[in-house]
Amino acid sequence: MxxxxxxxxxxxxxxxxxxxxxxxxxxxxxxxxxxxxxxxxxxxxxxxxxxxxxxxxxxxxxxxxxxxxxxxxxxxxxxxxxxxxxxxxxxxxxxxxxxxxxxxxxxxxxxxxxxxxxxxxxxTGHFRGAALGCGTDVWKLSEEVRAGNLTQAEFLRSESSMIRxxxxxxxxxxxxxxxxxxxxxxxxxxxxxxxxxxxxxxxxxxxxxxxxxxxxxxxxxxxxxxxxxxxxxxxxxxxxxxxxxxxxxxxxxxxxxxxxxxxxxxxxxxxxxxxxxxxxxxxxxxxxxxxxxxxxxxxxxxxxxxxxxxxxxxxxxxxxxxxxxGDAKTYDREVIRSRRQPLQEDAGIAVLYGNLAPDGAVIKPAAASPHLLQHRGPAVVFDSIEDLHARIDDPDLEVIADSVLILRGCGPRGYPGMPEVSNMPLPAKLLAQGVRDMVRICDGRMSGTAYGSVVLHVAPEAAAGGPLGKVRTGDMIILDVPNRRLDIEVSAAELAARDLSHAAATAFARPDRGWQRLYVETVQQANTGADLDFLIGSSGHHVFRESH
Incomplete structure (x- = not known):
């Protein structure tokens, strides 16, 4: 035609x-x-x-x-x-x-x-004379709302200023x-x-x-x-x-x-x-x-x-x-630093392994708090996003600044789709105490605009049988970024003997039709790209035809 x-x-x-x-x-x-x-x-x-x-x-x-x-x-x-x-x-x-x-x-x-x-x-948009970063300042300002330092109306005004x-x-x-x-x-x-x-x-x-x-x-x-x-x-x-x-x-x-x-x-x-x-x-x-x-x-x-x-x-x-x-030049050394004066010496993505992440997990050191890159603390476990939302601001939540927040059921299969929730909000009572970062571990992702000491893409995910599904509140967690380790202080025998958390398993996605079912049944884990297993490899531009 x-x-x-x-x-x-x-x-x-x-x-x-x-x-x-x-x-x-x-x-x-x-x-x-x-x-x-x-x-x-x-x-x-x-x-x-x-x-x-x-x-x-x-x-x-x-x-x-x-x-x-x-x-x-x-x-x-x-x-x-x-x-x-x-x-x-x-x-x-x-x-x-x-x-x-x-x-x-x-x-x-x-x-x-x-x-x-x-x-x-x-x-670039501005609010109260300061430049706002789309996404990043949403996370920062939303925490200030939860901490009682910014009103909801002011927060909404900042949003309209941000997207100009x-x-x-x-x-x-x-x-x-x-x-x-x-x-x-x-x-x-x-x-x-x-x-x-x-x-x-x-x-x-x-x-x-x-x-x-x-x-x-x-x-x-x-x-x-x-x-x-x-x-x-x-x-x-x-x-x-x-x-x-x-x-x-x-x-x-x-x-x-x-x-x-x-x-x-x-x-x-x-x-x-x-x-x-x-x-x-x-x-x-x-x-x-x-x-x-x-x-x-x-x-x-x-x-x-x-x-x-x-x-x-x-x-x-x-x-x-x-x-x-060519000979591309830098015109503002406050924005683009030289190799001699970088913001950080070693800034690449760090890949961690250990008994909590047998197939790996990642952390972005450039966005983390330096003092938390080597940390030991007790786990506070959330079995789903809904569980997190229900309990994170509970004044009776047993959590301290050294606690390690763990959210599971958010991997490719578990949610499904691996949502950007790994940068969990901090407990309100700790925000009120001035805490602004904690170690957080999740089998999901986080927005590229987010920041914090967040370990994500834990593989295998809890819904694929990963050990993240067996962690219990109170278990001691060790994060050691310089040595690329992520471990739970539980013996191999005890960890193997533990059952998957029933609450977590109940929350895993179980779609019965459509794209979500196809996705859950065929999606790979984060450590290989979370693509569908039957789409790996180039197939060329020819049109597939049935053989006759």
Whole structure:
């Protein structure tokens, strides 16, 4: 069907889909229709045929119970649409946390020429004269409400001040992290990631990306030629230098899994642990994404760690990533530090093992309290999110500042979808005493905008038979980040003899139909990316057909 296109639209000119996650229900992505129009102009200019392709959109602020429940579904749906439709290449438009990972998973599976346009962060908002970080200051100010230091009305005024433009969270949360890492992976036009959503240069870059997509089809440049092990190791280096979100661990593992690239959870520690934190952004620092862009942006950061990057890893332009950096300079050393004066010497994600996490758990030292990185304390256990909400502010809750808060039943299977609840609120009576951080352990995730001494992604999760399901209130827990340990002071024999908590088991998800049932029955654990087991590995762009 020609749809009004001229006859020469079908004379061999490349047809470029624009996988567009714009939605009024995804505030971070509401502007992507405008971005898509500029991509179209670039495609037309380069001799291609642009075709808008709306795909599943996931917004953290709206979707319940958690957007992560549908990341794999969005990836699978996009994959099938790219494979089923007669297209030659695709431009991927994402912004909010799960959209760029899902689009990259889909593109990796289909392996058509593909390039990302990140939607970009919002501009900085202010409240009472102070800059506000979207997400991070929500957590901080909500604790002040619970502590009685801020009224509910003032809290709502801060919220309206915080979101002053289109775009995703302006902290170094998951959306900012994955937009920047998409470029480090080589999947964006160099220099585009991190451009604020309202900035006209985003539209200029979208236009150029449309033209680049046509070129990529002509030369056959596919994700499998760009996304190599070196690309992923570069992303791990950047993740540490940026102080990026722990969610990147799960997303990068899932993308690599779709390609069959050899990447493990341990690579994040081995490659990233010695990398210094250079970017002073919330939640690990003070500034926001608009400041990073002003200070020199991603390329200035990467130039500081250039010697740690794989020089052979290329971008969608076909040229090495390190070549694209040129002589990028830093214009504000308060925002982007030098290697000689970093915020932290060793800022990468730490992967912990022990009898409480046989398959590993992660912690973000850059966002934790230094004095809690080695800690021993009694467990206070919550069997579900509902149990946490019911008891956390109980004045009779037996908890002290040295206690270790444990929340279980929040892993991929347990909730389901692995919600962002690991950064549990602190007990009200401790907040009133001035306590602002405690060791917290969970088999779920936390928002990339969150902070604190939080151990998360514990694997196996409680719902998969992990030892987290056997912990009892009062058990002594040992966290030792320098030695990468997470243990419970209970003998192996006693731990093996214990039954799974009945209250926890009762709260585990047991969906009987639809996507949730498929998800619970096939989802993998966090340490391998929480993808569905039958979606691992690239399958190419051919259309599956029944044999006759």
């Amino acid at each position: 020609r749809r009004g296109l001229p006859a020469d639209a079908f004379d061999g000119r490349p047809h470029i889909a624009i996988a567009n996650t714009a939605s009024d229900l995804t505030p971070c992505n509401m502007h992507l229709d405008e971005v898509a129009e500029h991509v179209k102009r670039g495609v037309w200019e380069a001799g291609g045929i642009p075709l808008n392709l709306p795909v599943v959109s996931l917004g953290e602020t709206q979707v319940r119970p958690t957007a992560m429940l549908w990341r794999n579904m969005a990836a699978m749906a996009t994959e099938e649409m790219l494979r089923a439709n007669p297209i030659d290449g695709v431009v991927l438009l994402g912004g909010c946390d799960k959209t760029i990972p899902a689009l990259l998973m889909a593109a990796a599976s289909v392996d058509l020429p593909a390039v990302v346009v990140p939607g970009g962060p919002m501009l 433009s289109k775009g995703h969270c302006n902290t170094m949360g998951t959306a900012s992290t994955m937009g920047l890492l998409a470029e480090v992976l080589g999947m964006t036009l160099p220099g585009l990631a991190g451009t604020p959503a309202p900035d006209s240069r985003l539209l200029e870059g979208a236009h150029a990306t449309g033209a680049l997509a046509v070129e990529m089809v002509a030369v056959g440049r596919r994700p499998s030629t760009v996304l190599t092990r070196g690309s992923f190791l570069n992303a791990i280096v950047a993740l540490a230098a940026l102080g990026g979100s722990t969610n990147a661990v799960i997303h990068l593992l899932a993308i690599a899994g779709r390609l069959g690239v050899d990447l493990s959870q341990d690579d994040f520690d081995h490659t990233g642990s010695g990398v210094p934190l250079l970017v002073d952004l919330q939640p690990a620092g003070r500034h926001l994404m608009e400041d990073l862009y002003r200070a020199g942006g991603l390329h200035a950061v990467l130039n500081e760690v250039r010697d740690l990057l794989d020089p052979a890893a290329i971008t969608v332009t076909g040229r090495p990533l390190v070549e694209a950096l």
